[in-house]
Amino acid sequence: MKRRDCLKASLTLPLLPLALKAAGATPTGWARARPGTPGWPSATDWEQLSRAVGGRLSVPQSPFLGDAAARSEALAQISNPFYIGDQPGLTQTSGYFGAWRSVPSAQMVAARDSADVAAAVTFARRHRLRLVVKGGGHSYHGTSCAPDSLLVWTRAMNQVQLHGAFVPRGARPGTPPQPAVSVGAGAMWIDAYTAVTTQGGRYVQGGGCTSVGVTGLVTGGGFGSFSKAFGTAAASLLEAEVVTADGKVQVVNADHEPELFWALKGGCAASFGIVTRMTLKTHALPHTFGGVSLKVQANSEASWRALAAQVLRFYRDTLCNPHWGEQITFGGERVLSIAMVFQGLDRATAEATWQPLLAWIQARAEYTVREPLQALAMPARDFWDADFFRQHAPQIIAEDTRAGAPPTHMLWKGDQGQVGWFLHGYASAWLPSALLGEDRIENAADALCAAAEHMDVGLHCNKGLFGAPADALAASGATTTHPAVLDAFALALIGNAGGPVYPGCGGTVDEPGARRGALRVNRAYAALGAVVPQAPTYVSECDYFQKGWQQAFWGPHYPRLLAAKRRYDPDGLFLIHHGVGSEAWSDDGFERRAS
CATH class of the missing domain: 3.30.465.10 (Uridine Diphospho-n-acetylenolpyruvylglucosamine Reductase; domain 3)
Structure with missing residues (x-):
């Protein structure tokens, strides 16, 4: 974070309590309606809304709780994100331990256009309803899921x-x-x-x-x-x-x-x-996109820390630029995994880029190459072309397996494990470029190795913009994202999860295992804290229980965001977990907190 951003933060932070108080202007005791309570819309009210949206009002259901045919199809498609996304009663994450579970809303408008959305918003405002919106449904925090709510489902608005x-x-x-x-x-x-x-x-x-x-x-x-x-x-x-x-x-x-x-x-x-x-x-469009993979194991703690430091130096000197992105993972059993992508390079150039690191590893007996360097390059126009991968690299992708599914529906096979997962714990931290200086790089390597003793730590190099070109930095700096992203060389991600636990799918939460997983994530995050205490983080990939989330997500931008919230949504109709203005509401979003 640059000095001017620190100065902004020092000026705006003292104003935050006043801004929060102003945002809570609605009288305390104000509550949203729930089914069966006074104020919940009558059958006549719901019928009026249904007519206003062309009959596209219904009660969303989980297919896992449907008839035998529906449940059978749901179980067969439980790893298909396109199927899950097409179910208004489901979300891509099935829950987060100690926080939330995937539960359908009470009613749903399947919106076809902005007029349908406007009708639903007006209805929710008049009847004081908890309102949620879902398009993709990928939120780790369950922001498109709330019991007793009215769901605005925008899936059909996909032009x-x-x-x-x-x-x-x-x-x-x-x-x-x-x-x-x-x-x-x-x-x-x-x-x-x-x-x-x-x-x-x-x-x-x-x-x-x-x-x-x-x-x-x-x-x-x-x-x-x-x-x-x-x-x-x-x-x-x-x-x-x-x-x-x-x-x-x-x-x-x-x-x-x-x-x-x-x-x-x-x-x-x-x-x-x-x-x-x-x-x-x-x-x-660049002329090429491609990827590189490599897996190396160290045979001792000393060699593990030496490898970590060498990789950070190699990244700093060779990869921290607009050509490279994706992940360097420090894992259990002292295994370093590389799964990076590149743009604008041919395969030979990409392979040559890694030769200095490979030479360093191969010159030392204390390392074992578990998976040799592999590189793949292709015309950039083919990078999301399912037909190209069906012909040339079918092992890399998974597909929408439903009859009649669009042939363009593909996903990277490595992302399939996230479909339906139940998060036990999750944490992230932006790592500042100063950690790559020679005075701090050994400490950074030690912290990464210490964290990896508890849980794998992935450095998502594309989620930090240090090394990006000036125009990309300027455009990104004009957004509300925490300014720390501009100086971060990577976003460190740590997570632990189990399989799907949608009601009716047959999966159950292993509570002792979930507690252990959450504890391991917390311990790994604490180990990183030795070099990045109170690190800013990315709102879409972070701990559900993030402390000081206003500053962690948005830093000096938060008071201005809160002022915009008060201007455009003074009564707090739109509400998500740890969203702007949510501190004025109970955790479930139904009750105003006392000022």
Whole structure:
């Protein structure tokens, strides 16, 4: 974090208590309605809403609790994220130990357009309902899941439209047109990549997991494999259509409602409204994308720490640049795993890049190469083309196996383990570039090795922007994401999870195992704390119980975000766990806290 950002924080932090008090202006004792309590809509009220949305109001159900045929299909598709995402009663994560479980809402509007969304928002406001919105449903914190709520399900709003020369609505004179893509609220990244890259020959900065919803990722900040080159996904946002708490459909951009537009660029849209469409800048496509893998084991603690330090130096000197992204993992049994991607390099160049590290390892008897270096390069236009992988590398992908599924639906096989998982613990920390200095790099290596004694630590190099080009840094710096991301060389991620535990699926929570898993995550995170105490973190991948979350997620931006929340949603209709303004509400979101 640069000195000027520290100065901003020192000026804004004393104002935070006053801002929080102002945000709680609604009288205490104000509560949302629940089924069976006074104020819950009558059957006539629900019928009126149903007519307003063209009959697309229903009670969402878990297919695991349906009839024999539905349950059989659900069990067969339990590892298929596209199937899970198409079920309004399910979420991609089945819960988080000690925090939440995947439970369907009480009622659901299957929105087809912004008018349906506006009708649902107006109804929820009038009847004081807990409101949730779900497109992709990938939130680790269960933000698209709440019992006794009204769900706005945007899955059908998945249109993707390319623009050769886009100018935001009402932009100031002289605003230059630029290539862009407009994406509906229910679209997944595979939808966007298919249109923009496979078919259109350009690039849009999105997420690495292809079944993640576009809207949720962008408005949470958003990182993908190549963020070190192109910046965060939020940095590419040019315009958004959003339904605000008053039920109005607004188009916002840098020149119209700029504060709301800024809040959507990393402040989590579900705290401010429901985004129904967004337009993102697209970029010239590199000539190649590719990946590199390697696995090495050290035979002693001393050699393990030496390897860790050498890898950090190698990363600093060779890989911390726009060409490289993804993961370096420090694992149990002193195993280093490399699973990185690159852009703009051919295979020979990528392989040659790693030769100095390989030579260092091979010159020492205390290391065993468990999996030799492998590199794959391809035309960038084929990187999300399912047909290409079916022909050339079917082992890398998994597919939507349902009859009649779109042939474009593919995901990286390594992401399949996240489908339905039940998180025991999760934590992350942005690692500042200062740790790569010679005066601190040995300590950083020791901390990583100490953490890995408890739980694998993955360095997601693309989720820290140190080493990115100036234009990517400038655009990402204009978002609400914590400024620490600009100086971070990686996001350290630590997690532990079990299999799916949706009600009716047959899975159960191993509570002793979950407690042990959570404890191991906490101990690994504490070991990292030796070099990054009270580290800022990424709102979409972090501990559900994150302490000081306002500062950890947004730092000096939080008071401004809170002011925007009060302006656009003064009664707190839009609420998510640890979202802007959520400190004014009970954990379940139904009761106002005392001021």
